Amino acid sequence: MHTARAARFVRTDNRLAPRLGARYMIPAQAALATGRRAAIAAAAAVCCAVAALHSRSYPAAGSPHSRSPQLQQLPQQHQQPHRPAARPAPPRRPLADAAPPAAAGGAAPAGAAGGMQGVARLFGSGRAGGGQAGAARAGQDRLVDYLITSELVKTPRVEAALRAVDRKKFVDPAHAPPAESYQDTPLPIGYAQTISAPHMHAICLELLEGHLKPGARALDVGSGSGYLAAAMALMVAPDGRVLGVEKVPELAVRSVESIQAAAPGLLPPGARAGDAAARLGAPAGAAGGGAAVLEIVHGNALADWLEREPPFDAIHVGAAADELHALLVRALAPGGRMVIPVGPRYASQVLTVVDKAADGSVSSREMMHVGYVPLTRPSEMEDGWRRA
Numbered sequence: 001m002h003t004a005r006a007a008r009f010v011r012t013d014n015r016l017a018p019r020l021g022a023r024y025m026i027p028a029q030a031a032l033a034t035g036r037r038a039a040i041a042a043a044a045a046v047c048c049a050v051a052a053l054h055s056r057s058y059p060a061a062g063s064p065h066s067r068s069p070q071l072q073q074l075p076q077q078h079q080q081p082h083r084p085a086a087r088p089a090p091p092r093r094p095l096a097d098a099a100p101p102a103a104a105g106g107a108a109p110a111g112a113a114g115g116m117q118g119v120a121r122l123f124g125s126g127r128a129g130g131g132q133a134g135a136a137r138a139g140q141d142r143l144v145d146y147l148i149t150s151e152l153v154k155t156p157r158v159e160a161a162l163r164a165v166d167r168k169k170f171v172d173p174a175h176a177p178p179a180e181s182y183q184d185t186p187l188p189i190g191y192a193q194t195i196s197a198p199h200m201h202a203i204c205l206e207l208l209e210g211h212l213k214p215g216a217r218a219l220d221v222g223s224g225s226g227y228l229a230a231a232m233a234l235m236v237a238p239d240g241r242v243l244g245v246e247k248v249p250e251l252a253v254r255s256v257e258s259i260q261a262a263a264p265g266l267l268p269p270g271a272r273a274g275d276a277a278a279r280l281g282a283p284a285g286a287a288g289g290g291a292a293v294l295e296i297v298h299g300n301a302l303a304d305w306l307e308r309e310p311p312f313d314a315i316h317v318g319a320a321a322d323e324l325h326a327l328l329v330r331a332l333a334p335g336g337r338m339v340i341p342v343g344p345r346y347a348s349q350v351l352t353v354v355d356k357a358a359d360g361s362v363s364s365r366e367m368m369h370v371g372y373v374p375l376t377r378p379s380e381m382e383d384g385w386r387r388a
Helices: 002-012 016-020 022-034 037-054 112-123 131-149 156-164 198-211 227-236 249-262 304-308 326-330
Strands: 187-190 193-195 217-221 241-246 294-298 312-317 332-342 349-356 362-370
Touching: 131 156, 131 198, 156 198, 156 227, 187 249, 198 227, 198 312, 198 332, 198 349, 198 362, 217 227, 227 241, 227 249, 227 294, 227 312, 241 249, 249 294, 304 326, 326 332
Parallel strands: 217 241, 217 312, 241 294, 312 332
Antiparallel strands: 187 193, 332 349, 349 362
16 A cells, blocks of 8 residues: 555656656656565655755855845754744734834834835735635735744835735746645746745845835846735835836736736736837836836846846846846946846856945855746847857
């Protein structure tokens, strides 16, 4: 009976096989052929262990910043062999009350409280109601509570933004089960793209939190589902602007629909995904027929049109760059910050923080190992290979 159960695990776990690849399933299949129950059980355990490793990202080995207090640490269960008793999740706060802690001298940072009040005006308190909407809100709240307990979300502004955007509305049922929307795992959204795991969204927002102030300009390269762009827009609202750039036109169109369903106050009525090449430096919102906090366009962020854009205070790159592109560095405003994965394609990359000082000097530091789809140039195909 145990042999049959192992056989079903090896042959039918359709979610595990694509994630790990055939090379991790071969030992289990070979053990199955021998008929030895112990070998099958061991192979199945190896598959589960590798799946757990592939679903998390870890600080870069040997990096002087791998345990920096500026980096939001991974859950304790991934740092120590024995996890201590989990502390209860902190009490939830309504968005209107989620203001950053007071700065030195007892005064809150200028404009911070106003930004969260702007979020509250757009979406109310964000508390669970009844019916399906209440169930979805409860699922999103549990996900954010998990990220707080795991010490990935630490600032009230990041917490408020993540609570306000329902991840389930950005998951396409044609590509991933809706039941997995609130799990801490990346999910496919079609066209060989994914929506990142919630812990990666939390880490990137925390790294950019000090630069996503109300009134700031932000750029999301490879905006994909639109989830992180919406969260960034909430943090710079009501007077800031966020531009999301997605190379797949169909995903750009779908992301606008998802944002309208999850956070309609960020887009003007009748908003649509515009063409990046036709922007000519137009302000965010022009493609939708009026000024708005958020705009989604389809195009390549490494094309010439980006040179015509005003500089950005915060840049998030959601695709793996095989080098630190000078075009993106030039797009960063003095005093701004960019978070970008840098490294070889279809391999492990390093999440890198790039800071530009007021005098224009640039510094960078490595944070942690990650795995992203490729950031392609205009001359390259979708999979990152150069056109013939």
